[in-house]
Amino acid sequence: MEKDSVMARKPLNVLVLLGSSREDGNSTRLAFALADGASARGHVVQSLRVPALDIAPCNGCNACLKTATAPCIIPDDMEAVYPLLRAADVLVFATPLHFFSWSTPLKALIDRLYCLAPNRKRNLKGKRSVLLAAAADDRPAVFAGLKSTYRLITDYMGWKPAGEVLVPGVAEEGDIAHAGRALSRAQALGARLA
Ligand SMILES: Cc1cc2nc3c(=O)[nH]c(=O)nc-3n(C[C@H](O)[C@H](O)[C@H](O)COP(=O)(O)O)c2cc1C
Numbered sequence: 001m002e003k004d005s006v007m008a009r010k011p012l013n014v015l016v017l018l019g020s021s022r023e024d025g026n027s028t029r030l031a032f033a034l035a036d037g038a039s040a041r042g043h044v045v046q047s048l049r050v051p052a053l054d055i056a057p058c059n060g061c062n063a064c065l066k067t068a069t070a071p072c073i074i075p076d077d078m079e080a081v082y083p084l085l086r087a088a089d090v091l092v093f094a095t096p097l098h099f100f101s102w103s104t105p106l107k108a109l110i111d112r113l114y115c116l117a118p119n120r121k122r123n124l125k126g127k128r129s130v131l132l133a134a135a136a137d138d139r140p141a142v143f144a145g146l147k148s149t150y151r152l153i154t155d156y157m158g159w160k161p162a163g164e165v166l167v168p169g170v171a172e173e174g175d176i177a178h179a180g181r182a183l184s185r186a187q188a189l190g191a192r193l194a
Helices: 026-040 076-087 105-118 141-156 182-192
Strands: 015-018 045-049 090-096 127-136 160-167
Touching: 015 026, 015 076, 015 141, 026 045, 026 076, 026 090, 026 160, 026 182, 045 076, 076 105, 105 141, 127 141, 141 160, 160 182
Parallel strands: 015 045, 015 090, 090 127, 127 160
Antiparallel strands: none
């Protein structure tokens, strides 16, 4: 096979934010499938297990509105995450559905993007984003709230949605392996990133 047909035209930095606390969670498996597809196309993928990070909630101090030197003054693991977010071309949000919404650790990280809002000098405008999610309920409508906030967030942040794979009907770790073509859809999505 010609090298060009395997390698992406321009390698992208893909940052995968894993929202599940489960070692082998369904949303994590989706994310790894996407990563496989993206890596096979020559993209550079980095995954972060967000629940393992020390990320405090945004406290609304608004110091980030006043200082030009640091995005956020809270001294925690976001200090290391901010440069990764800014360097990424594609942000992948992989979350278990928790009470019809994001996992708490991932939501805490999203809240901390306040300091990189589109009206700030430093912002994350122009990134591509992907949503991956798993839920126990077998009704696709269970994702309505998550999809709605995701769309509002992408609009607000100035991101271009690059695809989503939302998988209902998976409860236990590993169930996703038997959820139709969910993993191959995620892998294909990773391979399509451009
Ligand atoms: C705290 C908590 C809240 C949950 N809330 C929902 C929910 O609102 N709707 C649903 O269908 N499943 C819900 N679930 C089930 C998970 O979404 C499901 O098990 C999913 O496969 C977990 O993904 P993970 O393996 O990536 O963590 C909940 C699970 C937990 C632990």
